[in-house]
Amino acid sequence: MPPGASVVDAFKNLIRHGKHHNNNQPRIADISKQDTPSDQPSTDPSAAQPSSRGLRQHNPDKSPQPREAAEIIVEEERKAKAKMPTYKGLETYHIEEKMGDGAFSNVYRAVEISTGRRVAVKVVRKYELNSSQAGDKHLNPQFKKKPRVTERANILKEVQIMRGTSHPSIVKLYSFSESEEHYFLVMELMEGGELFHQIVKLTYFSENLARHVILQVARGIRYLHEERGVVHRDIKPENLLFERIEIIPSKNPIHRPYDEDKEDEGEFIPGVGGGGIGKVKIADFGLSKVVWNEQTMTPCGTVGYTAPEIVKDERYSKSVDMWALGCVLYTLLCGFPPFYDESINVLTEKVARGYYTFLSPWWDDISHSAKDLITHLLCVDPAQRYTIDEFLGHPWCNAAPAPPPPPTPFIYGNLKEPLSGGKPLDSPLLSAARGGRTHEGRSPGIATLKEAFDITYAVHRMEEEGARRRKYNGRGGAGARGFLSGLNEDEEDLDDESDSEHEDDYRRAAREVAMAPVQDHQVHRSVLDGRAGPRDQGKGRIIQATGAGTNTEAVKPRAGRGRRQAFELDLDNATLLGRRHKRAVGSPLKMEGLRMDDQPPHPIAGSTMLM
Ligand SMILES: Nc1ncnc2c1ncn2[C@@H]1O[C@H](COP(=O)(O)OP(=O)(O)OP(=O)(O)O)[C@@H](O)[C@H]1O
Numbered sequence: 001m002p003p004g005a006s007v008v009d010a011f012k013n014l015i016r017h018g019k020h021h022n023n024n025q026p027r028i029a030d031i032s033k034q035d036t037p038s039d040q041p042s043t044d045p046s047a048a049q050p051s052s053r054g055l056r057q058h059n060p061d062k063s064p065q066p067r068e069a070a071e072i073i074v075e076e077e078r079k080a081k082a083k084m085p086t087y088k089g090l091e092t093y094h095i096e097e098k099m100g101d102g103a104f105s106n107v108y109r110a111v112e113i114s115t116g117r118r119v120a121v122k123v124v125r126k127y128e129l130n131s132s133q134a135g136d137k138h139l140n141p142q143f144k145k146k147p148r149v150t151e152r153a154n155i156l157k158e159v160q161i162m163r164g165t166s167h168p169s170i171v172k173l174y175s176f177s178e179s180e181e182h183y184f185l186v187m188e189l190m191e192g193g194e195l196f197h198q199i200v201k202l203t204y205f206s207e208n209l210a211r212h213v214i215l216q217v218a219r220g221i222r223y224l225h226e227e228r229g230v231v232h233r234d235i236k237p238e239n240l241l242f243e244r245i246e247i248i249p250s251k252n253p254i255h256r257p258y259d260e261d262k263e264d265e266g267e268f269i270p271g272v273g274g275g276g277i278g279k280v281k282i283a284d285f286g287l288s289k290v291v292w293n294e295q296t297m298t299p300c301g302t303v304g305y306t307a308p309e310i311v312k313d314e315r316y317s318k319s320v321d322m323w324a325l326g327c328v329l330y331t332l333l334c335g336f337p338p339f340y341d342e343s344i345n346v347l348t349e350k351v352a353r354g355y356y357t358f359l360s361p362w363w364d365d366i367s368h369s370a371k372d373l374i375t376h377l378l379c380v381d382p383a384q385r386y387t388i389d390e391f392l393g394h395p396w397c398n399a400a401p402a403p404p405p406p407p408t409p410f411i412y413g414n415l416k417e418p419l420s421g422g423k424p425l426d427s428p429l430l431s432a433a434r435g436g437r438t439h440e441g442r443s444p445g446i447a448t449l450k451e452a453f454d455i456t457y458a459v460h461r462m463e464e465e466g467a468r469r470r471k472y473n474g475r476g477g478a479g480a481r482g483f484l485s486g487l488n489e490d491e492e493d494l495d496d497e498s499d500s501e502h503e504d505d506y507r508r509a510a511r512e513v514a515m516a517p518v519q520d521h522q523v524h525r526s527v528l529d530g531r532a533g534p535r536d537q538g539k540g541r542i543i544q545a546t547g548a549g550t551n552t553e554a555v556k557p558r559a560g561r562g563r564r565q566a567f568e569l570d571l572d573n574a575t576l577l578g579r580r581h582k583r584a585v586g587s588p589l590k591m592e593g594l595r596m597d598d599q600p601p602h603p604i605a606g607s608t609m610l611m
Contacts, residue, residue, distance in 0.1 A: 084108070087123055089179025093186070095121070099193060102286070104128070104151055109189060119174060122185040124155055126178075155183050158285045161230055162187075169220030171241060171283040190241035190281060196450070199237055202275050203261055204335035204362075206254060207370060208268040208401040209275045213240075214329050215397060216280040221321050222388045224282075229292035231317045233461060234284060235324035236453045237331060245278035258361050270401045291317045319382035320461055322391065326377025327456065333370060334362045338378060339456045347452065351459045354380035369396040382464055 084095045093110040100107040105124040112119060162173035162185075172188040192198070195213065199205070205213065217240060224230040232239075247266035256262065268274035330338040338356035341347040350356070356378060358371055373396045376386040391397065 087179065087182055087184070089177060089182065090121065090123070090184055093119070093121060102284075109191075110186075112186075118189045120171075120187045120189045122183075122187065124151070124183040124185070126152070126181055126183065154286055155185075158288070159185065161228075161285045161288050161290065165224070165228060165230075167220055167223040168279065169216045169223065169281050171281045187283075188281075190243060190283070192242035192244040192277065194238050195240040195242055195277070195280065196237035198242065198275065198277055199331065199335060202263055202265050203259060205275060205332045206265060206268065207333065207367060207396075209265055209273070209277065210329065210332040210370075211397065211399070211401070212268070212273050213242075213277060213280050213332060214325065215392075217282060217328065218325060218388060218391055218397070220282045221325065222392065224288075225318045225321070225388050229290055230285075231289050231291055232282060232285065232287070232321050232324075233289060234287040234457065235282065235321055235328060236457060237328060238450060238453070239282065239284040240280055240328070241283050242280045243278040244276055245273050247274075247276050256361075256365060268401055289317065316382045316464060318387070319385045320464055322377055322385050322388065323382075323460055324457060325391065326374050327453070329370075329377065330356070330374050333366050334359070336362075337452060337456065338374075340452050344455060347455060348459045351456050352380075352463050354378060367396065369394075369399065372396070 084097070086095070090110075092113055094113055095108045095110045097109045098106055099109050099120060102122075105122050107120055107122045110119055110121045111117070159173065159176045162171075163176075166172070171190060173185060174188065175184075175186045177184045177186075217235065221232065221235070224232055247264070248269070250264050250267055253264040254262070265275035272278065327338055339347060339350045341350060358366070358374075363371070373386075373391070373394045376384075376394070377391070379385050386394070
């Protein structure tokens with residue numbers, strides 16, 4: 001979490017603490033608003049207690065005055081900026097602010113000193129302390145840092161892919177360089193940051209705004225799939241960045257009675273945007289794969305030969321992005337993800353079976369056309385799933401921006417199916433899913449939701465790619481190694497594993513994510529996103545090798561517990577799915593390397609590749 005963000009979140013938390021959600025939808029926005037920043041534990045005793053909405057009305061004595069709050073923010077930002085690091089090899093840039101971080105990297109907003117150009121710089125650590133040695137560090141003067149070989153391959157692949165792209169919907173890479181300790185990726189700056197945070201801010205997007213966003217993403221995907229032979233494999237709101245535009249207050253703000261919290265997203269201006277969102281671009285190619293060679297126009301790993309199963313494999317690889325596009329569109333339109341569960345096993349099952357629903361009342365006012373499009377994306381069978389061209393040809397994508405329909409009058413008591421106990425949707429489960437404080441005072445937090453996305457996508461990739469391997473093996477076709485394995489470094493680790501072992505390893509890895517001590521948090525992301533091989537995981541090496549990763553958003557273990565539970569939310573074994581089956585008012589749906597030839601052969605300290 002960027003320092004600025006933690007301050008803002010802390011402020012939001014301060015002014016919103018004690019807010020009780022009488023709307024009860026499991027929204028990402030609610031989750032964030034209730035989230036206590038991990039580095040700034042709440043000291044407010046009322047924070048764990050449900051209370052009435054709006055601190056200003058209900059607890060005016062404790063409400064920070066606007067000037068006070070502004071001063072706090074300014075002071076915190078000043079402190080955060082003063083702490084900006086300097087990196088050997090990056091002297092030509094002035095680092096201003098941390099914008100984000102990943103497993104082994106930090107992303108900063110910076111200014112190129114010679115030109116004044118504002119950029120984003122991703123600084124990736126080359127070495128990690130080997131945690132098995134870390135304990136001996138002071139005793140053993142021979143202590144060595146461990147080079148992260150797999151990560152080097154991944155970074156170089158990411159760089160190669162970004163270098164080869166030029167599209168308005170793809171974040172540009174300006175230059176790549178490295179020092180002894182770090183890799184530096186200097187990129188186009190997307191001032192708005194992650195789309196994720198804008199969903200948090202606006203609760204959900206109008207259809208016009210959702211279309212504006214998703215079409216830009218889709219055009220970027222089309223370019224990657226059809227012109228570059230690249231599958232992104234990690235399309236999610238965190239990896240979609242935007243350029244900020246001014247919000248022009250709406251003449252007729254949308255108001256849905258069950259969404260009192262929805263901030264006015266402002267007028268939508270066709271061709272420009274709305275909700276503060278202008279251009280949207282795809283970032284983070286760390287998990288991307290090349291599925292065909294753009295020069296020879298052949299699938300990678302083959303020369304002038306394209307067997308039917310290879311063509312199919314290419315299509316199926318791409319279909320992973322289409323499924324993710326469906327998840328993003330679903331989330332934009334309603335503010336919560338299609339697949340979520342407190343238990344990682346249940347979440348895995350839901351993703352694998354494609355269990356999701358258009359939950360009422362939040363989907364009631366959304367057009368049938370949008371739902372139809374989503375059902376063609378979130379279908380389990382990749383052969384049935386829309387391709388990017390089918391997506392772009394769908395009527396919803398081509399509808400002219402229209403004024404929003406008037407909201408459906410909504411009274412809780414008038415729900416077609418009464419919700420249990422006279423407390424509609426106000427269950428520990430849904431409260432937890434939306435991030436409201438439960439009776440136990442817990443909140444899953446924004447990190448949990450992000451992790452839910454990560455796990456959902458990882459499970460989906462695992463399911464589909466594993467299934468393809470099995471199919472080819474069975475047919476004596478391209479085999480488990482397929483054409484992908486030769487080009488994408490991270491798959492090579494898996495090659496001599498049987499398919500079932502492979503899947504078991506992933507399932508084990510997924511379970512590990514849920515059960516690991518917090519310091520291993522990043523390890524599991526790397527296991528799940530395929531940056532580390534299941535083989536490593538099986539030998540228990542990954543945890544040792546990468547346990548030093550830090551993430552300020554990592555879910556903290558609760559006091560007195562050595563290991564955390566799945567998302568820290570095992571509430572009476574209740575699941576959203578279970579409740580949806582019983583209660584959903586709407587229509588529940590049961591849906592069913594790049595070659596590194598031109599990479600520098602050895603690390604070249606201080607070298608720069610200009611794009
Ligand atoms: N070009 C950019 N402009 C603005 N912010 C950026 C940019 N690139 C990255 N960020 C911020 O930094 C975060 C991490 O970047 P990125 O996803 O590329 O890193 P990563 O190490 O690969 O992360 P992960 O481990 O999550 O995949 C992004 O989610 C975003 O908040």
